Amino acid sequence: MSSLGAWGVSLDEYTLDQFLFVGPRGGGDYYRVAIFAGIHGDETAGVLAAVRFLQELARRPELARGYEVYLYPLCNPTGYEDGTRHSRSGRDLNREFWLGSREPEVQLLEQQIRTLRFDGMISLHADCDSPGLYAFALGAQVTQYVVEPALAAAEKIVPRNLDARIDNFTARNGLIRKGYPGMLCAAPEARPRPFEIVFETPQLAEPDLQVEANLVFLRHALEQYQQLQAIGQDL
Ligand SMILES: [Zn+2]
Numbered sequence: 001m002s003s004l005g006a007w008g009v010s011l012d013e014y015t016l017d018q019f020l021f022v023g024p025r026g027g028g029d030y031y032r033v034a035i036f037a038g039i040h041g042d043e044t045a046g047v048l049a050a051v052r053f054l055q056e057l058a059r060r061p062e063l064a065r066g067y068e069v070y071l072y073p074l075c076n077p078t079g080y081e082d083g084t085r086h087s088r089s090g091r092d093l094n095r096e097f098w099l100g101s102r103e104p105e106v107q108l109l110e111q112q113i114r115t116l117r118f119d120g121m122i123s124l125h126a127d128c129d130s131p132g133l134y135a136f137a138l139g140a141q142v143t144q145y146v147v148e149p150a151l152a153a154a155e156k157i158v159p160r161n162l163d164a165r166i167d168n169f170t171a172r173n174g175l176i177r178k179g180y181p182g183m184l185c186a187a188p189e190a191r192p193r194p195f196e197i198v199f200e201t202p203q204l205a206e207p208d209l210q211v212e213a214n215l216v217f218l219r220h221a222l223e224q225y226q227q228l229q230a231i232g233q234d235l
Helices: 044-059 077-082 104-116 140-154 207-234
Strands: 002-009 012-022 031-037 067-072 120-127 134-138 195-202
Touching (some): 012 077, 031 044, 031 207, 067 104, 140 195
Parallel strands (some): 120 195
Antiparallel strands (some): 012 067
């Protein structure tokens, strides 16, 4: 574990922590994947899931074969402490990325994202207006071969949101094929673009089930991406 930096809010000091788990060597170069949780402080299932996933990797390193997994389990520590979506400064941190934000959480994460140049980024969220699971995903291949099967596995735990519109976006089978300005994502100059996935659980569902759905989603997403790369190399 390493701390990316610390900042003070009145008399309290907060840190943004990063965990790195290097899996056993796969067939080729390591894929560098980041998992972010808790950028909205009141969405606790993702935070618990990220911590549980780290513990699981320690027990079953095989899950991360061929991966360097960077975990950021708590991206908004003041919001988490206060039980609020926003950070204590009153900002929605997930609308501040790559827009010259002065929020320390955003600046620290931007620095890491720019330096580490991830091959993939997965953000864990929960949505209080959604009756089921859904995901934002960019890139046709990743959507079809990674996100769809991972959603299919997770919906055995918590149902999928099949609405035609979710969160004011056009959706199909719980998939939204776009992002929005200021969301936590790769640096604007990043080429090639990494795969970017935002996974959302229904915040009103049983907390344990949401955590489990996150874990199932993460396991499957890593496995499917690995397979997609292996197939790509054979073509
Ligand atoms: Zn959220």
